[in-house]
Amino acid sequence: MDKKVYGFYDYDDFLDKDYNICGEDHKRLIKTCCKYSSVVSFIVMNVDETLLEKLSPFEVPRPENVVYDYSYFAMGKMSNELCGDKFYRVCDELCELLLEITDNIFSWLVGWGYSNPEDPTFYRTDGSMFFTSSIHEGEIVLLPRDDEDVDDIIAQEGWIEGVRTVIWEEIP
Numbered sequence: 001m002d003k004k005v006y007g008f009y010d011y012d013d014f015l016d017k018d019y020n021i022c023g024e025d026h027k028r029l030i031k032t033c034c035k036y037s038s039v040v041s042f043i044v045m046n047v048d049e050t051l052l053e054k055l056s057p058f059e060v061p062r063p064e065n066v067v068y069d070y071s072y073f074a075m076g077k078m079s080n081e082l083c084g085d086k087f088y089r090v091c092d093e094l095c096e097l098l099l100e101i102t103d104n105i106f107s108w109l110v111g112w113g114y115s116n117p118e119d120p121t122f123y124r125t126d127g128s129m130f131f132t133s134s135i136h137e138g139e140i141v142l143l144p145r146d147d148e149d150v151d152d153i154i155a156q157e158g159w160i161e162g163v164r165t166v167i168w169e170e171i172p
Contacts, residue, residue: 003143006150007160010106010138019158021105021140029105029153033122033131034095036148039063041085042117046110054097055117058088065127090122109135 011018021029033040039060044052066087088094101116102108109118121132130148133140142159144150154161 004145005162006142006144006154008105008140008142008158009160021156021158022103025153025156026103026105027099029131030098031095032150032153033120034090034092034098036124036130036144037090037122038125039066039087039123040090040094040098041066041087041121041123042108043119044086044117046115047117048115051101051116055086055088055094058091058094058097060087060089062087063123063127066123067127085121086117105133105140106135106138108133111136 008019008021010020041062062085098120102114107114108116108120110116119133119135122130124130129143131140131142142150142153153159
């Protein structure tokens with residue numbers, strides 16, 4: 001099975017053009033991520049407390065088979081603040097909640113007027129990544145398998161096949 005990688009960036013320097021995934025395209029992306037994933041993680045620091053309460057019924061311990069850890073990006077950068085990744089069980093109810101939080105992929109962050117969980121990463125049952133992001137950097141990465149249909153997502157303007165970003169070059 002070939003490993004496919006698709007990247008999406010919020011800005012193209014060459015074309016001097018902004019990109020985003022919002023509205024129905026965001027909804028389609030989140031629903032597809034939920035379809036192929038069993039858990040989602042976020043970096044959680046300074047997130048709206050009401051939102052954390054809504055997410056809490058879905059919180060689970062870090063699955064043992066999830067080997068990729070990007071919490072070190074947040075650790076140590078904020079002095080004396082508890083931050084790191086939290087994991088949530090993917091189910092229909094969580095998917096609907098995620099769709100209520102925002103309709104814009106680049107608003108999954110704390111900053112620019114948002115106080116949302118940051119950098120969603122969706123993991124399959126086997127612990128491998130289906131989708132990951134670095135929202136502050138304006139980068140998202142989709143890693144579908146041959147039997148996972150993402151054609152309607154990558155058909156949208158802005159997706160680039162075969163991309164390996166500096167931030168995510170260590171993806172297993």
